Amino acid sequence: MADNNIDFELVNKFIAGDEAAFNKIVLKYQQKIYWHARRMTGNHLDADEVVQEVLIVLYNKLKGFQFKSSLYTWIYKITSTRCINYLKKRSLKQIFSLDDNETKIIRSKDDVIKDLETKEKLAKLEKVLQKVPVRQREVFIMRNFDEMSYDEISEVTGKSVGGLKANYFHAMKKIMELMKNYENER
């Protein structure tokens, strides 16, 4: 509740013309935006691009925000939509260009992760997640990494709780299978 009050204050300050209030909102939520985008897109460069897109939308639309939901839910909704749009654009680009995932991984050397072991584990999960359909991947990420309830996910995605549960179970089964295959390939 106190968190919502702080957000309310920051949004009102920004509407009144205080640019520093926007910076504070970004500082508060940027990691959450980044990690959702990173898990959805599977690499740092694409995640970085999505973060910038989200911030542009956030800046342009924040003046019209009416607190019908919490600021976090609203930002999450924008992030989720931008990620899905970005993935659509990326798959189209991949059809018409030679820019495949391998080159992207090489280009991602300027990653944000410090620890090498964690980097490898994340690379494995990212590779597996990219093979899961986008909607199933999204529910899996929201449920496991962001620890959201089905009701919260439903508010963000606009999908029914039943449909989300089905998507989550499909995602889990597929990830289990892909993990098994990944280990066998090594």
Added chain:
Amino acid sequence: MKMNDKILKYIDNQMSSSERSDFENELKNSSELQKELKKYKSLMHEVDQLKNIDVNESYFAETIPKFRSRQEVLRRFLLFPRLTFSIATVAAVALIFVISISKTNKNIIIQKNNIVAADTSGSEISSLLDPSSDQLNIGYISKEEESSYDSLMNSVMTKELNLSPNDLSYLSPDQNTDLSSMLQNVNEKEAENIYKEVLNRRFFER
């Protein structure tokens, strides 16, 4: 319910208390179920390890400056199309204004003859131009005014051209003949000749 579905429901805390106790009882007696559950638990453990990752803070420190510089570039980029759009809008408005003005002038000219071309069909125009029609109003001069103008013209012509009153009788039209009776006396061949002559005549020398 399939084994995998039961495990997923169990892991996801979607079981009722009775379903949960039934599953746990089944789990004690089934090694296969235990093996499967172990696989799912290990996946969940891997996911848990990747929940909170240590990151290079310098990247996040750069997010806002990067956004601000990008915003500036976007602002400049959007300025050019906006300018083009404004000029195009002004030009379009000016063009519409000029067209509407010229159209209004045309209407005024036509309305002087009490005929609005846009609102009148071809047959209506023919009936309006029919000499026998009551609607055709050639001039607005009454009979009294006409005779006074005639006498004025006669006096001017007599004075300026040194004409006698007898010469004037040749120049004046037959007072008893009106336009409709004159047209009735013209046969088709004569009408065609008049028409051709009118067509070939050059009224204005360049």
